[in-house]
Every structure is written in C-alpha cells, then in structure tokens.
Amino acid sequence: QVQLVQSGAEVKKPGASVKVSCKASGYIFTRYYIHWVRQAPGQGLEWMGIINPSGGSTTYAQKFQGRITVTRDTFTSTVYMELSSLRFEDTAVYYCARIDYTSGSYTDWGQGTLVTVSS
Amino acid sequence: DIVMTQTPLSSPVTLGQPASISCRSTQSLVHSDGNTYLSWLHQRPGQPPRLLIYKISNRFSGVPDRFSGSGAGTDFTLKISRVEAEDVGVYFCMQATQFPHHTFGQGTKLEIK
Numbered sequence: 001q002v003q004l005v006q007s008g009a010e011v012k013k014p015g016a017s018v019k020v021s022c023k024a025s026g027y028i029f030t031r032y033y034i035h036w037v038r039q040a041p042g043q044g045l046e047w048m049g050i051i052n053p054s055g056g057s058t059t060y061a062q063k064f065q066g067r068i069t070v071t072r073d074t075f076t077s078t079v080y081m082e083l084s085s086l087r088f089e090d091t092a093v094y095y096c097a098r099i100d101y102t103s104g105s106y107t108d109w110g111q112g113t114l115v116t117v118s119s
Numbered sequence: 120d121i122v123m124t125q126t127p128l129s130s131p132v133t134l135g136q137p138a139s140i141s142c143r144s145t146q147s148l149v150h151s152d153g154n155t156y157l158s159w160l161h162q163r164p165g166q167p168p169r170l171l172i173y174k175i176s177n178r179f180s181g182v183p184d185r186f187s188g189s190g191a192g193t194d195f196t197l198k199i200s201r202v203e204a205e206d207v208g209v210y211f212c213m214q215a216t217q218f219p220h221h222t223f224g225q226g227t228k229l230e231i232k
Contacts, residue, residue, distance in 0.1 A: 045211055
C-alpha cells in the first residue's frame with residue numbers, strides 16, 4: 001500500500017533552516033506529484049509547494065518564494081522540503097501528500113513533522 | 120488564489136442527528152476539463168487529514184454512506200445523515216481546480232453536544 005513516511009520532529013532557532021524528508025513507497029515514485037502542506041497549531045491547512053518527482057520541477061506558493069526549496073532523490077524515492085530564515089510563525093506540522101489522478105485530491109498523507117521555532 | 124469559506128466554523132451536534140457544512144469559493148471550481156475538483160477532508164486530533172469526498176460528491180474508498188457531498192460552481196455542501204461518535208474532528212473543504220495552488224477552507228469543528 002502507499003506510504004509516505006516523514007522525518008522526526010525538529011526544534012530550530014529563528015533564522016535557521018529546517019529540512020524535512022518524505023519517503024514514499026508502494027507506488028511508482030516518479031508518476032505522482034508530491035505536495036507540501038502545513039498546519040500551524042490550532043489552525044487550518046496551508047499549501048506550500050509541489051514537486052514533480054519525474055523531472056524535479058517545482059512550484060511554490062508566493063508566500064514562501066525565496067525561502068522554500070523542494071527536491072527529490074529518485075534512487076531513494078524521497079522528497080525533501082527545506083524552509084530557511086525560520087520565524088516563530090513557521091511553527092507548524094508539515095505534511096507531504098500525494099494527489100491521486102482519479103480523485104484529483106489528496107489520497108495519501110505523511111504522518112506529519114512538527115517543526116518548532118523557538119529561541 | 121481562490122479563497123474557500125466554510126460555514127459554520129463550529130457545529131455541536133447530537134449523536135444520531137444530521138449535520139451539514141457549507142463551503143463557498145470566490146470563483147467557479149469548474150475546471151477546463153469539465154471536472155469540479157472540490158473535496159472534503161476530515162481530520163482527527165493529532166492525525167493527518169483524510170479524504171472523504173472528491174469531485175463534489177464521490178465518496179472515497181471506505182467512507183461510510185452517511186457522508187454525502189453536493190453542489191456546483193461556487194457553492195458546496197457536506198452532509199452527514201446521522202452523526203456518530205467517530206465523526207468528531209475538523210472538516211475542511213479543498214479546491215484543486217487551480218492547480219497546483221490548492222486552497223482550503225478554514226475548517227469546521229464538529230463536536231458532540
């Protein structure tokens with residue numbers, strides 16, 4: 001079955017960077033886009049960016065342009081999301097998610113990675 | 120970006136009674152391919168969201184038939200015919216028509232009275 005397994009929780013200081021990984025299994029990695037979505041404590045869901053694992057092309061939300069980099073490693077079927085210049089308001093759970101073409105929606109999610117920005 | 124607005128933001132419901140959540144978008148969600156990529160997700164505390172309904176009214180695999188979706192264009196509704204204890208949590212509508220800049224509603228918290 002499809003699985004997206006993310007790296008563990010992180011605590012970072014303001015101004016630092018964080019890199020979260022998302023290892024995919026159970027399907028052909030290069031055939032499905034991977035999205036990144038975050039959720040601040042007690043808040044809603046916010047789309048951050050997308051990568052096409054086949055060619056590596058990316059698109060980011062305007063809000064994160066210049067601070068976010070999403071990459072992939074096709075040999076390990078892993079996608080990485082790096083967010084730099086961290087601020088207190090970047091404290092959130094970060095999810096990777098896969099869209100299924102039949103449904104046009106997120107059918108599979110990682111378990112989430114809590115990133116805490118604290119001085 | 121398309122803005123999604125849900126009402127109500129909180130919904131106390133009695134077990135066995137129906138519940139309804141509305142979602143409105145700032146522009147039509149009809150895609151050029153003819154599909155409307157409006158989904159409903161359910162999230163329990165400490166868990167990632169899970170897909171309930173896709174393309175307005177299609178139940179995802181394993182979703183009970185007490186859940187139904189309807190609507191068109193910019194106005195959509197999720198209905199639960201008889202609320203069960205496991206239905207508590209937060210419900211989000213989501214649009215994927217404007218690919219890849221997907222957007223979500225603010226969430227509606229369903230709780231038992």
